[in-house]
Amino acid sequence: MPRTAPALHLALTLPESDLPLRHRVADALVSAIRDGRLRSGDPLPATRVLATHLAVSRGAVVAAYDELVAAGYLRARGGAGTFVAPEADRAAAAGVASHVRPTATPASGTAPRTPPLRWDLRPGRPDSSLIDPVAWNRAWRAGARPTPADNASAGPLHADLRRALAEHLRRSRGIPADPEELLVVPGVAATLHALTPALGLAGRVVAVEDPGYAEALTAFEVAGARTRAIPVDDDGLDPARLGDDVAAVYVTPAHQFPLGARMPVGRRADLLAWAERTGGLVVEDDYDGEFRYDVSPLPALRSLPGAAAHVLYVGTASKLLSPGLRVAWLLPPAHLRESLRIALEQRGLVVNEVTGAALAHFVGSGALVAHHARAARTYAARRAAVVAALARHLPGLRLLGVEAGLHLVVDLDDEVDDLALVGRLAALGVGVAPLSAYCTAYPRTGLILCYASLPESQADAAVRAITRVLDGIP
């Protein structure tokens, strides 16, 4: 049986190391398990408590807990919090933390599994079942038709795909791009990890949105950039808060991740003026910029006059088609293109030939336009259904980011423990993400809910399950 929370009695100290904070937090926890200060079945302190205790960001503690859950040291038990896993002490005794060699995994060898979700509304999940299987299979058949030997004697890699994507960017995002200017990359995460070394950002200040895309923050930090969290408001990131010492800023202007603001034109102009004045680079992650509802279109920041010299545009197939495709595209400023291409290739960050050719066929044949139209219609209806159900069952709830993208945010008061709510929702079969997990220096709480895969007929039932947990929460 779990004992009472040992938060105040658990004297953790962060090990001295160059490792990222979340790894040092994970190390400290594994040490405590090894020493017997934490034993199997013990509850972990709330992330906020431990973050204060260690004087680190809550995000680092959340990330450390996630890592140790995945490695099997900890177990998340629905709404009951996080506990030291059975056998974890024996595993810890055999080694040190999960990323420092030698390392132990629990004796069972398999990570604990969470129960299956009836409604998986966690962000980043488009409905891939909307993809037309006939067009999909035809595209891959076309992509695989040339053998590797044919490809070896053909022209530059992914020329067809770059042509097709240039057309997509022009039509769908208002960006005039030459195919030769585009770089095809195996996903956004891998690219972000390479940006710091590729652009010489180590030791320099990279501004990120807070709350924001945690993987971007991690990618810059791990590679040695000095990240600075900039709070976002209802209009997204405020360029006035960017200092002149910022070398690059990572932004999501189409649909701020995760809060969902669409950055207004005035701020976009201010952002470009900042880049113009300081020489700073703007990394525009347009992750779900293809989707908007009931509002006028707002082309990508990169499409504005003068943006080409300052904005590194990042697009992806993850939301448009499927995250499992692992394809993204970059439109860098001309002066960075060649060095970026070399750095990505040197790191092996190259999309394989068949995948590139298949996507080129899917885009070039018009299948992407048809899919996008179908998906946008479907997501609009699902969004309307979930918004209506929330208004019906939980009137007065504050919703953010409903105008665009694939998810919305239920804004909660700061004293609410959204991690606990997420656990309780998971126990009811509803998967959502806690807003606090995306915060660094400016804590907020809320629930991130992706409606893209929630059929309209299920919206009411899912929202009623949410109501059981949220009712009475401020």
Place this chain on the structure above:
Amino acid sequence: MPRTAPALHLALTLPESDLPLRHRVADALVSAIRDGRLRSGDPLPATRVLATHLAVSRGAVVAAYDELVAAGYLRARGGAGTFVAPEADRAAAAGVASHVRPTATPASGTAPRTPPLRWDLRPGRPDSSLIDPVAWNRAWRAGARPTPADNASAGPLHADLRRALAEHLRRSRGIPADPEELLVVPGVAATLHALTPALGLAGRVVAVEDPGYAEALTAFEVAGARTRAIPVDDDGLDPARLGDDVAAVYVTPAHQFPLGARMPVGRRADLLAWAERTGGLVVEDDYDGEFRYDVSPLPALRSLPGAAAHVLYVGTASKLLSPGLRVAWLLPPAHLRESLRIALEQRGLVVNEVTGAALAHFVGSGALVAHHARAARTYAARRAAVVAALARHLPGLRLLGVEAGLHLVVDLDDEVDDLALVGRLAALGVGVAPLSAYCTAYPRTGLILCYASLPESQADAAVRAITRVLDGIP
């Protein structure tokens, strides 16, 4: 017209920076171009001369030249050496070095192209035309049959591929592996770049072979490990030269890259004893271990008793099928598996679903076994033809590494400038690689020649072209 070599008059100083040496060398050169100390058309100093001048490894200078050739600042002119490209001064004036922001590319915007090669014998080029197009297309059709939505509801990613690869490893490399132990990764280069952070090797000593795989050295160095070059002899790396402070060693025991030694059983046992004694990790890159000729099979190091706890095995489809496939596989020690998997996933280093399923079909259907048999037979005949032609036209030449793999090395005396030979060979349409480019602390010279794609009927003509350059060279 090029002026005389400015080697001694060109006072280059390395900029202070945390960047890898080769980037700092590249910076220094771009600064010199910007200042006018180097002008368009000027010849660059020989890499050896500049390396001595700057007190850096020749490898760093070679890498810097390569980077600047690719970025368009420099131009390689066959046997005549390397020169500052036309317009490079104007481009340099617009920015700083190619990896530091802001960066300039030459006004033309396109990197200079080398003339096409009649015989491309550079290493790492299997003959992908041996792949049966029917089996290839069938595999991709099978891989694309489930849509992303089907995959999302299926079990763990790449389960079929891991099953098929476990069988391949057992049969072809003597390694007993459970499918669950294998990690599927998008290529060796990307994986090596992630190993240092994933295994906590930053600041620790990682030993590499010298000469060796330059990308491995770069990957460890860029990520903050302290690399130590260990000279290889006719038996590959000597474990007696590994200190107790070495945290990990990167080796290619099947066919040392590039010299081609097969590490004998005694050294393999010594290597494991070292790992056992010190707790060090052995990274076994088995890049072309599937190919051997006229010699008894030697299973992978990882297959030896006791190796499972110490050896991280790395296999790849690059030589077996095609580098354009971008798929590799890892069999890590059990205690590292989970942390490695998390680190790779966090960096987005995941093979897309269709590619994994297609390769699973290709391996599982027996097409890989058939391809391997056909390729091994073909390569054996091509190797015999090129070895015979070399013996005929250049008797007395010292050849290394002919027993296995896809390439051999022509060993040359140290005073020979192999980079210049490579340039002269390129002008005759023969592409080979200079051995010196793979050396760090222990310079050697020679030519690396991959025979995998050289038809037997062409061997004599290619070798006669080589003879025109090599005749009279010691």
